[in-house]
Amino acid sequence: MEELDLLKKDWNKNNNYPKFSEKEIYAMLHKNSSSTVKWIFIISILELSFGLILSIVLSFTKFDEQNTKFIKDLGIYTYYQIMISIIYAVIVYFIVRFYIMYKKVSTTDNTKLLMKNIFKTRKIVQNYILFNLVTFAVLFIGIFTFGLKKGIESSMLAHNDNITEIPTNIYILSFLVVVIVTGILTTAFWFFYKLLYGFLLKKLKNNFEELKKIDL
Numbered sequence: 001m002e003e004l005d006l007l008k009k010d011w012n013k014n015n016n017y018p019k020f021s022e023k024e025i026y027a028m029l030h031k032n033s034s035s036t037v038k039w040i041f042i043i044s045i046l047e048l049s050f051g052l053i054l055s056i057v058l059s060f061t062k063f064d065e066q067n068t069k070f071i072k073d074l075g076i077y078t079y080y081q082i083m084i085s086i087i088y089a090v091i092v093y094f095i096v097r098f099y100i101m102y103k104k105v106s107t108t109d110n111t112k113l114l115m116k117n118i119f120k121t122r123k124i125v126q127n128y129i130l131f132n133l134v135t136f137a138v139l140f141i142g143i144f145t146f147g148l149k150k151g152i153e154s155s156m157l158a159h160n161d162n163i164t165e166i167p168t169n170i171y172i173l174s175f176l177v178v179v180i181v182t183g184i185l186t187t188a189f190w191f192f193y194k195l196l197y198g199f200l201l202k203k204l205k206n207n208f209e210e211l212k213k214i215d216l
Contacts, residue, residue: 022214026111029214033114033207034106036200037121041098043196044128048091074146087135094128111214118208122201129193133186140182148174 058064071077101121108114149171 025210026114026214029207029210030105030108030114033118033204034102036203036207037098037102037105040121040125040197040200041095041102043200044091044095044098047196048088048095070147071143074143074150076143076146080143083135083139090131091128094124094131097124098128111211115208115211118204118211122204122208125197125201129190129197132193133189136189137182137186140185141178144178144181145175148178 068077071080098121101117101124104117105114105121108117
């Protein structure tokens with residue numbers, strides 16, 4: 001961002017720096033924005049690739065066998081598979097959108113249009129992050145709520161408890177534990193995404209603000 005910092009100072013009429021025309025400033029912001037969106041696209045592909053490779057590696061381990069057995073025992077394996085397929089399909093959709101926005105930003109030759117595309121890109125990235133966080137939370141709560149319910153029922157049967165259903169207070173307490181753990185893990189993922197995409201989104205926001213000055 002050193003070049004952009006130089007332009008900012010020039011834009012504020014600091015005589016210690018050479019003067020740049022609006023066209024030169026636009027070209028610099030255009031190039032920087034295109035590069036930033038390109039990195040968003042690349043990182044999203046790397047993120048998906050890492051997830052797929054990790055899934056393939058785990059499929060050869062006992063962990064995957066135990067996990068699959070656990071989900072099958074809950075009676076939700078089919079729904080789980082459908083959900084995972086939908087999640088991957090949506091992620092691919094977002095990656096395609098990132099690529100489309102990269103091409104749009106790269107070929108834009110108008111200040112207003114570039115600002116519009118930068119704004120749209122930031123919204124798409126934010127929606128992508130939100131989708132990942134929400135789906136993780138829903139899956140985690142759903143699977144472990146079923147798991148806790150089945151675990152408590154199995155424990156009650158093992159101790160020959162003459163109870164036909166789980167007491168409400170135990171069920172509520174167990175559910176609250178799942179929600180709290182989900183909240184902690186989701187927050188951790190949010191920080192991860194903030195670290196991964198936050199810097200790039202900030203660059204796009206800064207470029208947007210600089211373009212507004214040109215467009216005034």
